[in-house]
Amino acid sequence: MQLSQLRAGQVALIKNLGDHPIANKLLEMGCLPGEWVRVRRIAPMGDPMAIEILGYELALRLDEAAAIEVEVRPHFVQP
Amino acid sequence: MKKTLRIALVGNPNSGKSSLFNALTGLNQKVGNFPGVTVDKKTGQLWLSSSMQAEITDLPGTYSLYPRSEDEQVTFNVLLDEHNASHPDLVLVVADATNLRRNLLFITQIIDLGLPTALIVNKIDLAREQGYELNLQVLSAKLGIPVLATDARSGQGIKELKQLLAEENFGLALPFYLPSEAVQPVLEELQPINGLKPGYRSFIFLCNHDHLGHISNKQHQEIDALIAKHELNISQLQARETVQRYEQIAGLLGSIEKRSTTAAKKSRSEKIDKVLLHPVWGYVVFLGILFFIFQAIFSWASWPMDFIETVFGQLGSWGSTYLPEHWLSDLLVNGVLAGLGGVVVFLPQIVLLFLFLSLLEETGYMARVSFLMDKLMRKFGLNGKSVVPLIGGYACAVPSIMATRSINSWKERILTIMVLPLMSCSARLPVYTLLIGMSVPDDKVLGLFNLQGLVMMAFYLLGFVAAIGSALVMKWFIKERNSSFFLLEMPIYQWPRWRNVGMTLIEKGNAFVLGAGKIILIVSVALWFLSSFGPGNSFDQLEAQYVAQMVDGELSAELQHQFDRDKLEASYAGRIGKWMEPAIAPLGFDWKIGIALVTSFAAREVFVGTMATIYSLGGEDFEENTLREQMLADINPRTGLPLFDLATTFSLLLFYAFAMQCMSTLAITWRETRSWKWPALQFSYMTGLAYLASLLAYQLLK
Numbered sequence: 001m002q003l004s005q006l007r008a009g010q011v012a013l014i015k016n017l018g019d020h021p022i023a024n025k026l027l028e029m030g031c032l033p034g035e036w037v038r039v040r041r042i043a044p045m046g047d048p049m050a051i052e053i054l055g056y057e058l059a060l061r062l063d064e065a066a067a068i069e070v071e072v073r074p075h076f077v078q079p
Numbered sequence: 080m081k082k083t084l085r086i087a088l089v090g091n092p093n094s095g096k097s098s099l100f101n102a103l104t105g106l107n108q109k110v111g112n113f114p115g116v117t118v119d120k121k122t123g124q125l126w127l128s129s130s131m132q133a134e135i136t137d138l139p140g141t142y143s144l145y146p147r148s149e150d151e152q153v154t155f156n157v158l159l160d161e162h163n164a165s166h167p168d169l170v171l172v173v174a175d176a177t178n179l180r181r182n183l184l185f186i187t188q189i190i191d192l193g194l195p196t197a198l199i200v201n202k203i204d205l206a207r208e209q210g211y212e213l214n215l216q217v218l219s220a221k222l223g224i225p226v227l228a229t230d231a232r233s234g235q236g237i238k239e240l241k242q243l244l245a246e247e248n249f250g251l252a253l254p255f256y257l258p259s260e261a262v263q264p265v266l267e268e269l270q271p272i273n274g275l276k277p278g279y280r281s282f283i284f285l286c287n288h289d290h291l292g293h294i295s296n297k298q299h300q301e302i303d304a305l306i307a308k309h310e311l312n313i314s315q316l317q318a319r320e321t322v323q324r325y326e327q328i329a330g331l332l333g334s335i336e337k338r339s340t341t342a343a344k345k346s347r348s349e350k351i352d353k354v355l356l357h358p359v360w361g362y363v364v365f366l367g368i369l370f371f372i373f374q375a376i377f378s379w380a381s382w383p384m385d386f387i388e389t390v391f392g393q394l395g396s397w398g399s400t401y402l403p404e405h406w407l408s409d410l411l412v413n414g415v416l417a418g419l420g421g422v423v424v425f426l427p428q429i430v431l432l433f434l435f436l437s438l439l440e441e442t443g444y445m446a447r448v449s450f451l452m453d454k455l456m457r458k459f460g461l462n463g464k465s466v467v468p469l470i471g472g473y474a475c476a477v478p479s480i481m482a483t484r485s486i487n488s489w490k491e492r493i494l495t496i497m498v499l500p501l502m503s504c505s506a507r508l509p510v511y512t513l514l515i516g517m518s519v520p521d522d523k524v525l526g527l528f529n530l531q532g533l534v535m536m537a538f539y540l541l542g543f544v545a546a547i548g549s550a551l552v553m554k555w556f557i558k559e560r561n562s563s564f565f566l567l568e569m570p571i572y573q574w575p576r577w578r579n580v581g582m583t584l585i586e587k588g589n590a591f592v593l594g595a596g597k598i599i600l601i602v603s604v605a606l607w608f609l610s611s612f613g614p615g616n617s618f619d620q621l622e623a624q625y626v627a628q629m630v631d632g633e634l635s636a637e638l639q640h641q642f643d644r645d646k647l648e649a650s651y652a653g654r655i656g657k658w659m660e661p662a663i664a665p666l667g668f669d670w671k672i673g674i675a676l677v678t679s680f681a682a683r684e685v686f687v688g689t690m691a692t693i694y695s696l697g698g699e700d701f702e703e704n705t706l707r708e709q710m711l712a713d714i715n716p717r718t719g720l721p722l723f724d725l726a727t728t729f730s731l732l733l734f735y736a737f738a739m740q741c742m743s744t745l746a747i748t749w750r751e752t753r754s755w756k757w758p759a760l761q762f763s764y765m766t767g768l769a770y771l772a773s774l775l776a777y778q779l780l781k
Binding site: 017021022023024025026027028029030032033040041043044045046047048050054055056057058059060061064 | 142143145147177178180181184314317318321322325349352356357358361362446449450451453454455564565566567568569571
């Protein structure tokens, strides 16, 4: 599943980063495989989205979020 | 002996780097340029002891040593090129204490460059509030560099930092991360080319040599050949480095960072966002803020602007009264002084706009604006951050173009700059008022709205539509320099730091006066020349003609006005107007309007004054209604009908709505893009658009 497919409030585990021109930039910003990510909100017009990663809030466009492959843990309580 | 320690201040955006810079250097700072780029170079002086001074350069904020924008490229070059004028003796890395993990990626990269480094952990108070416990002694021991906690907002730790800098015994830390074994042989082969020992510095040199300005084309080719020979995948190497650094950082932080309580302040930010990013309230608040800013720039700025205009007007009339009658006096009064007035008069609007912009930036709201508007603006090739400058363009394009700096994507920024002057700025208002008053009846529509007001509003709307429409077209023609991405850190809400706000205002004011001011002055002197001198002896003949009519060595007021009018007609500007006539006749304009088009280039509102001179109403003290009557009474000799009929007036209105007739805007576009190409393009497309629109309107309406 891609991060861009998540709804606000969902928590997921980052599995992998796809082939995207900004994949390395996403890594730098802390979107690392094995990290937890929570979707804080999606902008009213449906794009971009704001996520919580490494304890801070990062906004990114859906096209960028699509590069992040995640696994949703429905009943996960964030640490 | 006086010694200067060169210090580079680096760190992630939002780490409080600028606050720290302001706290260290106060008003002893200046803004220059890094050679060849549009990035501002802020340097400040600081006395560390009676014999030692520090020169601090505030380098653009960056998240890593892999540059993606022009800003980040500057930081990279300063750190990598030992002969760069700003290359530091000491690197001060500023980190956000509430987000050490991400900040450490960049910190450890800097450490591995092998430059003397000290770490400033800023926002320490906020981190404590959020429940972080940081053991900075252990961090210092593990990283092998001095570490100091500060809170630039309250000034805590600044004294200690100055002491630390004065001691200047900065050893070198041990490498934190070692490039993989596989690249070792490559780095050994690279050594004869870049002169660096195999290590991280050489590795990052290899990966990002494309961004380095100080090495020759031949060296670039050699390095590319080396990469090809060893089949290196730079992107993969970078990914591996990032992941491995983060792994090491996680291990390091285990013994340093503890989190006890839950984040109180963060949840406050979340609560605010529930309103400010709400699908309905979010936009309501945003529109409210825009409306407020627009009102403020429009109405609050008019007070000091009127004052400035009065002062310069007074100075001018004193000048013309007391200075001897000579062209030099005239140059001084009508060229230089008028030009200076034209520069200074913008200051209130610039200061006000930047006051609001820096408040939005400081509180963290600006990031939310981008978040709210990005999708809509992207359709037009613009960016969420383009919205505020565009709306500011309704007041004045000059400060608004300066405000586009916060847009990181080069293409989106240049598009914003290009279309911004189409927004109906306040200088168009006097022209609209005069012309709409002439052509549109003062009627009520639906018994409620004033027709003139509605037409005025239509022209304001037209400016906006033209701007985003032009962006839509131009986005196909302007090439992207670096791949556009959004990735925006959403900082938590904070009260503004007034010191930073104040410094921004001083900086922007200076940048405008010193940057664009020069060009405005030059052009206004040139315009003065065009309207004060004529070819051959035409002026002498005129003067002789009027001297003959003098009574007691003076002309009657009426004759004086007529004399001014004839002079303008005989001047170079008048000649240009007549020479232009065949070109502008299809728009319904005659040579008189041509003169006004030329003089309007100083500023659009000059149109009204020029019309007054042409219709012999004289200088300042004319009634606008009289001018309207005079203009309406004018008959076009070609058609035998009134010159200012509906067709011509609307054609003229459209021309003023679209044409680029503002040297200040062109000057600021030049300053912000560092190239004549963009202002030239801006001038041509806007004037072309104006010509077509006017042509169409006149031909259809006549």
